[in-house]
Amino acid sequence: MEIEGSVAVVTGANRGIGLAFSRALLARGAARVYAGVRRPEDLTEPGLEPLLLDVTHHDQVAAAARTASDATIVVNNAGIQAGPPLLEGSMDGARRELEVNYLGTWAVSRAFAPVLAANGGGALVNMLSVASWRPNSRFPSYAASKSAQWSLTNALRIALREQGTLVVGVHVGWVDTDATAEIDVPKTDPAEVAARTMDAIVRDEPEVLVDDTARQVRAALSGPLDLISPTA
Template sequence: MKLEGSVALVTGANRGIGLAFVRALRAHGAAKVYAGVRHPEFFEESGAEPLLLDVTEQDQIVAAAAARGDVTIVINNAGIQAGPGLLDGSFDGARREMEVNFYGTWALSRAFAPILAANGGGALVNMLSASSWRPNMRYPSYAASKAAEWSLTNALRLGLRDQGTLVVGVHAGPVDTDATLGLDVPKVKPSDVAEMTMRALERNEPEVLVDEVTRSVRAALSGPVDRLAPAR
């Protein structure tokens, strides 16, 4: 699809990968970028229009869809990592992860699917993870929420195909953001995630495998289950 002249909405746009998406869209010629954030008064990125949008608040989703009928690209980037360990801790964080990562993505996709259809199909991008496919003993509920979001992405790809919407799943291993500050592992830059996603959109590709970690995990899906080395 053509990025130049497009109108995009990015959720979780205040920092990290979301902010990188905003900047990449502008660099590729997007005519307008709506930055979905929980506190628009603190968003100061030039060239983007802040939009009050917490993906767990249905009234805010409805209001955003009603007021932004020109959107041609939706990037579901908002996500959290807040769950317990495998064998201890409260399930409250795990439930919150599902509310944001899975239900939030689903709710926003539902709301904007008719808008994308009315504007020629456009694209729906879901920010996923290598954890969509491999177990994570440190953050098991986060991995479960991303696995659910991957399944949803595949369903949306089939469900929106007839209206001409390109549905893209973006998978990455550790990305250098606030969420991975405590991890002493190689990390990719948010800008690299964003740029690879822009290229996929331009080429109408349905899946982005950002790094070697993700490509290896993806390839292992076709083999024995014990080839999926767990993240620790």
């Protein structure tokens, strides 16, 4: 589909990958970009329309779908990493990850599916991760929430096909954001994630493998389990 002239909604749009998505949409000619954020008064990015949207509050999700009833692209980017290590720590962060990463994506997708249908089909983009496929003992609940989000994305792709909605899953390894600032590994620039996703929308491609890590792990899914296990 064409991005030029489109109307987009981006959740978690105030920083990191969400802000990069918003900027890329404007740069590609989107007529309007609603920036879904929990504190609209703090959003200062030029060109964006603040939209009150905590994806865990269903009343806000419903209100956002009414406000952005002209949307043709919806980007589910809001996500957190807050869970404990595998064998210790409180489960509260893990529950929060599922609420935001999985159930939040589901709620937004459900609310905006009829909006996209009414506007010709459009595109639904879910920001996933290589963690959707690869086990992680340091961040097990985050990986589990992303696995659930990937499964949901596949279900949405089937369910929304008839209404003409392109469903895009975006996978990447480490991205250079505030959340990964203290992790000393090679990282992808958020702008690269956004650029490759914009290309996929234009080309009607259902999956984006942003970096070598995503491509390698995706290719290994049909092989032995040790091919997708991290080395540390």
